[in-house]
Amino acid sequence: MLKIIKYVISDILRSRTIIAYMVLLLALAFSVLGMESNAEKGIVSLLNIVLFVVPLVSIIFATVYLYNSAEFIELLVSQPLKRTKIWGSIFLGLSGAITLAFLIGVGIPIIIFAWIPSGILLLVCGAGLSAIFVSIALWTAVQIRDKAKGIGLAILLWLYFALLFDALVLFLMFQFSDYPIENGMVALTMLNPIDITRIIILLEVDLSAMMGYTGAIFQNFFGTGGGMTLTAIILLLWITLPFLFSTLNFKKKDL
Amino acid sequence: MKSFYLLKQVVFTYLMVCGSVYAATIKVGNAQVIKSITKAISLAQPGDTILVDKGRYSEGTITIDKPLTLIGKAYPTIDGKKKYEPFSVKSSHVTIRGFLVKSSGHSSLTDIAGIKVYNTTNVRIADNILEDNFFGVYFQASKNCIAENNKIKAYGSTEQLSGNGIHAWKSDSLTIFNNTVKGHRDGIYLEFVTHTKVEKNQSTNNIRYGLHFMFSHDNAYLYNEFTHNGAGVAVMYTKRVRMLYNTFNENWGDSAYGLLLKDITDSEIRHNRFIKNTTAIFMEGSNRIHIENNQLESNGWALKIQASCMDNTLVSNNFINNTFDVTTNNMTLAANNFNQNYWDKYEGYDLNKDGLGDVPYRPVSLFSVIVEQYPMAMLLFRSFMSKLLDRTERVMPSLTPENLMDENPYMKPLNV
Numbered sequence: 001m002l003k004i005i006k007y008v009i010s011d012i013l014r015s016r017t018i019i020a021y022m023v024l025l026l027a028l029a030f031s032v033l034g035m036e037s038n039a040e041k042g043i044v045s046l047l048n049i050v051l052f053v054v055p056l057v058s059i060i061f062a063t064v065y066l067y068n069s070a071e072f073i074e075l076l077v078s079q080p081l082k083r084t085k086i087w088g089s090i091f092l093g094l095s096g097a098i099t100l101a102f103l104i105g106v107g108i109p110i111i112i113f114a115w116i117p118s119g120i121l122l123l124v125c126g127a128g129l130s131a132i133f134v135s136i137a138l139w140t141a142v143q144i145r146d147k148a149k150g151i152g153l154a155i156l157l158w159l160y161f162a163l164l165f166d167a168l169v170l171f172l173m174f175q176f177s178d179y180p181i182e183n184g185m186v187a188l189t190m191l192n193p194i195d196i197t198r199i200i201i202l203l204e205v206d207l208s209a210m211m212g213y214t215g216a217i218f219q220n221f222f223g224t225g226g227g228m229t230l231t232a233i234i235l236l237l238w239i240t241l242p243f244l245f246s247t248l249n250f251k252k253k254d255l
Numbered sequence: 256m257k258s259f260y261l262l263k264q265v266v267f268t269y270l271m272v273c274g275s276v277y278a279a280t281i282k283v284g285n286a287q288v289i290k291s292i293t294k295a296i297s298l299a300q301p302g303d304t305i306l307v308d309k310g311r312y313s314e315g316t317i318t319i320d321k322p323l324t325l326i327g328k329a330y331p332t333i334d335g336k337k338k339y340e341p342f343s344v345k346s347s348h349v350t351i352r353g354f355l356v357k358s359s360g361h362s363s364l365t366d367i368a369g370i371k372v373y374n375t376t377n378v379r380i381a382d383n384i385l386e387d388n389f390f391g392v393y394f395q396a397s398k399n400c401i402a403e404n405n406k407i408k409a410y411g412s413t414e415q416l417s418g419n420g421i422h423a424w425k426s427d428s429l430t431i432f433n434n435t436v437k438g439h440r441d442g443i444y445l446e447f448v449t450h451t452k453v454e455k456n457q458s459t460n461n462i463r464y465g466l467h468f469m470f471s472h473d474n475a476y477l478y479n480e481f482t483h484n485g486a487g488v489a490v491m492y493t494k495r496v497r498m499l500y501n502t503f504n505e506n507w508g509d510s511a512y513g514l515l516l517k518d519i520t521d522s523e524i525r526h527n528r529f530i531k532n533t534t535a536i537f538m539e540g541s542n543r544i545h546i547e548n549n550q551l552e553s554n555g556w557a558l559k560i561q562a563s564c565m566d567n568t569l570v571s572n573n574f575i576n577n578t579f580d581v582t583t584n585n586m587t588l589a590a591n592n593f594n595q596n597y598w599d600k601y602e603g604y605d606l607n608k609d610g611l612g613d614v615p616y617r618p619v620s621l622f623s624v625i626v627e628q629y630p631m632a633m634l635l636f637r638s639f640m641s642k643l644l645d646r647t648e649r650v651m652p653s654l655t656p657e658n659l660m661d662e663n664p665y666m667k668p669l670n671v
Binding site: 038040041044047048051052162163166167169170173174177181182185186189195198199202206 | 553555575576578599628629631632634635636637638639640641642
C-alpha cells in the first residue's frame with residue numbers, strides 16, 4: 001500500500017500541472033499578502049482566491065489523473081492486491097500531493113507575512129478543502145467511464161458548490177425570510193464544504209460584525225466548543241463519505 | 256482706585272491664610288479621643304478638617320451638614336452594611352478624600368449612593384475607592400462640584416439591581432475627571448446636566464452603557480475610554496455636545512454601539528477612536544453633527560445612519576478594515592455631507608496626484624443593504640455570490656442610495 005502511495009505521489013509531483021498550481025498559489029499569495037499592509041485584510045483577499053481556485057484545481061486535476069491512469073489502475077487490479085487498498089492508496093496519494101502543493105504554495109507566504117490565527121485557519125481549511133474535492137472527484141470518476149463526461153461533471157459539481165449553491169441559499173432566504181429559518185440555514189450550509197470553510201474563517205476575521213444579531217446565531221453554533229467539534233466532524237465526513245461510496249463502487253466495478 | 260483694589264487683595268489673602276491656620280483639625284480613630292466620624296462632624300466648626308485614621312467605620316448614614324474637609328488616612332473603610340447611605344453631603348464646600356466607601360443599601364424607591372450630594376455647591380469627591388455600592392457618586396441638583404480620581408467598582412448582575420457609577424441629575428458645571436468605573440449599570444450617567452466636563456475617565460465592563468446622557472446640553476467629553484460595556488455608549492435628546500479624543504473599544508453585541516446618537520443636534524465628534532465595535536456609530540434623528548478626524552477601525556458596521564438624520568458632516572475620517580462602512584435604511588439619504596474621508600475599500604485612482612481620488616466612493620454596498628433587510632444573508636458574506644452582487648451594483652447602481660457618496664475620498668489614511 002505504501003508503495004502505491006509513494007508511486008502516486010512521486011508521479012503527481014513530477015507532473016507539470018501540479019508544479020504550475022503550486023507556483024500559481026505562491027505567486028497569488030505573495031502578491032496579495034505582500035501588497036496588503038494589514039495582514040487580516042490580506043487573508044480575506046486570499047480567502048476568496050483559495051475558496052475559488054483550490055476546489056477547482058483539486059476536483060479537475062484528480063478527475064483527469066484518474067482517467068489518465070486508468071490503465072495503471074487496471075494493471076494494479078490484476079495483481080494480487082485488495083481493491084480497497086488500491087483505491088485507498090490512490091486517494092491518499094492524490095490528496096496528499098495536492099494538499100502538499102497547497103500547503104507549500106499558500107503556507108510559505110502566510111508564514112512570512114501573516115502568521116496570525118486567521119492565516120493558520122485558512123491553511124488548515126484549505127488543506128481540508130483539497131482533500132474533500134479529491135474525494136468527490138474519486139466518486140464521480142468511478143461512476144462515469146467516459147472521460148469527457150467525467151470532466152464535464154467535475155466542472156459542473158465545482159460550479160454548483162462554488163456558485164449555484166449560494167444563489168440557491170440566497171433565493172431560499174428571500175422566499176422564507178418571514179419564518180424562523182436561522183437554524184435551518186446553518187444546517188443548509190453544512191451541505192457545502194466551501195460555505196463551512198468560509199464561515200469558519202469569517203468568524204475569525206469579521207468578529208465584530210459577527211457579534212451582532214445574525215452573528216449571534218453563528219456564534220451560538222460555531223463559536224461554542226460543541227458546534228466547532230460538530231463542524232470539524234462534518235468536514236471530515238465530507239472527506240470520508242464520498243471516498244467510502246467511491247470505494248464501494250470501485251469494488252464492484254467491471255474494469 | 257487701583258491701590259484700593261490691591262489693598263483689598265492683600266487683606267483678602269491675609270484673611271484666607273489666617274482662616275486656614277485657625278481652622279481646627281479633628282482627628283478620628285481607634286487610638287484617638289473621638290472614635291466616630293459622626294461625632295467629629297457634630298463637634299466641628301464650619302471650615303474644619305476631620306482626619307480619619309485607618310479602620311472600619313459603620314455608623315449608618317454619615318450626614319455632612321457643614322462645610323468640612325474629610326480626609327482618610329490609608330483608606331479607612333466606611334461600611335454601609337447594605338442598608339445605609341455611607342456619605343450624605345448636604346452642605347456646600349465639602350471635600351471627601353481618601354476613603355474606601357462600600358456596601359451601600361439597595362432600594363428601588365430612593366437612589367441610595369456610596370456618596371450622595373444633595374442640592375448644594377462646591378463639593379469635591381476625590382481619591383476615593385467605592386466598592387459594591389448601589390449608585391457610586393451621585394450629584395443631585397448640585398453646582399460646581401468635582402468628582403476626580405475615584406475608583407468605582409460594583410458587582411451588579413442585572414440592570415434592575417444595580418445603579419450607575421457616577422450619576423448626576425439636574426446639575427450644572429460639574430467636573431468628572433480621571434475616574435474609573437466598572438461593573439455598574441451605566442458607567443457615567445447624566446440627566447438634565449449642563450456645562451459639565453467629563454474628562455479622562457475609564458468606563459469598563461458596565462452592564463448597560465459606558466456613558467449615558469439625556470437632556471444634558473453644552474457638555475464636553477474629552478479623552479475618555481469606554482471599553483467592553485454591555486451596550487457601548489448611548490447619548491440622547493441633547494444639544495451642543497462636544498466629544499473629543501475619546502476611545503470606544505470592543506462594545507460587542509446585537510444592540511451594542513460604540514456610540515449611539517439619538518436626537519443629538521449641533522454637536523461635534525472629533526478625534527475619537529472607534530475600534531472593534533459591532534456598530535461604531537449609530538445615528539438616529541440626529542442633525543447638524545460634525546464628525547471629523549475620527550478613526551473607525553475593525554468595526555462590524557462603521558456607521559449606521561438612519562433616514563431621520565439631516566445636515567450631518569463627515570470629513571477627514573479614516574474607515575479601515577470595517578466589515579461594512581456605511582449602511583442606511585433609506586434610499587434617498589439626502590443632505591448629509593460625506594467628503595474627504597479615507598476608505599480602505601476605495602478602488603479609484605488619482606491621476607492628478609493631489610491625494611484625492613478622482614472618482615467618488617459609494618460606501619454603501621449592495622450586500623450591506625441586503626443584510627439590513629435579511630440579516631441571515633450574513634451567512635453568505637464574502638462568498639463569490641456576494642462579490643458578484645457588489646460588483647454589478649458598482650457598475651449599475653440601482654438598489655443603493657445614489658447620492659450617498661464621498662466625492663473626494665483620500666487615497667491614503669489620514670493622521671487623526
